[in-house]
Amino acid sequence: MVAAGLLALTATTVTAGCRAVSVDPAGGAAAGPGGLGGLSRSQGEQGDAEGAGTAETSDASGTSGTADTAGAAAGGRSAAGRDGGGSPSRTDSAGPEGGSGSGAAHPTAPDRRSGYAPAPGPVPAPGAHGVLVRELQARLAELKLFDHGPTGYYGSVTAAAVASFQGRSGLPRTGGTDSATWRALRDRTRQPTWTQLYPPTSRPVAAPDPRCLTGRVLCISKSSDTLAWMIDGRVISAMDVRFGAQYTPTREGAFRITFKSRHHVSTLYRTAMPYAMFFSGGQAVHYSADFAARGYHGASHGCVNVRDRTKIAALFAEVRTGDRVVVYK
Structure with a gap:
């Protein structure tokens, strides 16, 4: 007893x-x-994960330390590989959805102090990553077509949102962002702010x-x-x-x-x-x-x-x- x-x-x-x-x-x-x-x-x-995740360890006294795991090699925290959610980061990762990876900072990554300027050059494409994809996702979110925070990765969730916009706009529903789609989207939305590009939560x-x-x-x-x-x-x-x-x-x-x-x-x-x-x-x-x-x-x-x-x-x-x-x- x-x-x-x-x-x-x-x-x-x-x-x-x-x-x-x-x-x-x-x-x-x-x-x-x-x-x-x-x-x-x-x-x-x-299913997003920070590329620079940490593994928690514990010593005999009960205090904890961290061991860096894969994803930090690019010099900075990586964003989620999956485009369904992500954390604020100056580095946008490429990788299959549901995974993560490290990548160099996008050459047109915005400076918080000077504000965001639209990135010149080609339109975002499926599989791409970087601030231009964040802009695409933020604009789609403004139209209630993308219900997560921008991640900077153009995966299947983003492609589905683009296809929805194309259908609404009378464009071919390809899921890819061609010049006509990009122009139509920018005409119908506002320029996203820093907070909209890098929201505090997914x-x-x-x-x-x-x-x-x-x-x-x-x-x-x-x-x-x-x-x-x-x-x-x-x-x-x-x-x-x-x-x-x-x-x-x-x-x-x-x-x-x-x-x-x-x-x-x-x-x-x-x-x-x-x-x-x-x-x-x-x-x-x-x-x-x-x-x-x-x-x-x-x-x-x-x-x-x-x-x-x-x-x-x-x-x-x-x-x-x-x-x-x-x-x-």
């Missing part, structure tokens, strides 16, 4: 931690400890839940896969997030930050959870190297994963114990 009690106590204690769940080619989630698996979202949706931040409009709140939307750090109704910063798998869902509701752990290591899965901010039992907002490397081809075991290490480091420094967390659909 004593042994059973100790076992129950241990089971309760070690649940303060999350681990990534992989997606197999059949579309399900690979089973983790305890047989957990299955994603609550479409496997194929937004998808627009959702309208805040009413509970997010007062005080200091981490406003986390499952519909847009975004976290907005808000103070008195004003968005201070925003970032991409992902959530738990089907059988380990991220709890919804209003919570408070109970404690913070800069170099946290999961006691259940023995994996690093840097910049962890716990809000509901073992569920926390934290940086995920797996999310940074593989995007939405995985899920957590209930935590809210953030893939931008710089952003969550800044957020961790600002958030206080007791600040509110609202998770909503």
Whole structure:
């Protein structure tokens, strides 16, 4: 009986931690400890990954470090290889959709200080990458034909959006951007701004839940896969997030930050959870190297994963114990 009690106590204690769940080619989630698996979202949706992802390691003392993985060789962070979403970057990567790669900065990459000037030369084409593709995607987004943030890679999602525009404009639906298509698109849209070319999140931040409009709140939307750090109704910063798998869902509701752990290591899965901010039992907002490397081809075991290490480091420094967390659909 004593042994059973100790076992129950241990089971309760070690649940303060999350681990990534992989997606197999059949579309399900690979089973983790305890047989957990299955994603609550479409496997194929937004399969973007930062080319310069980091692998998180943990030393004997529990502090974490980073090991750079493929994608940093070009000297700078790479954007997503898939054109379904991406992070702000001055380097746009080429590669098959669903993968990532490193590439040299586009020769006409805009300068934030001087503003964006339209890139001269040929029109963007399928398979191309760079700021001109970002402009194409931003213009399509203005017409509600491209529902992700620009990535700089011209893949199948972009081609489908171009074909839709061509059909609407009475042009041949090829999915390729010829001179007539490019001219028609530019005539019907405005010149995109820097923020439109390099948005802070892959998808627009959702309208805040009413509970997010007062005080200091981490406003986390499952519909847009975004976290907005808000103070008195004003968005201070925003970032991409992902959530738990089907059988380990991220709890919804209003919570408070109970404690913070800069170099946290999961006691259940023995994996690093840097910049962890716990809000509901073992569920926390934290940086995920797996999310940074593989995007939405995985899920957590209930935590809210953030893939931008710089952003969550800044957020961790600002958030206080007791600040509110609202998770909503």
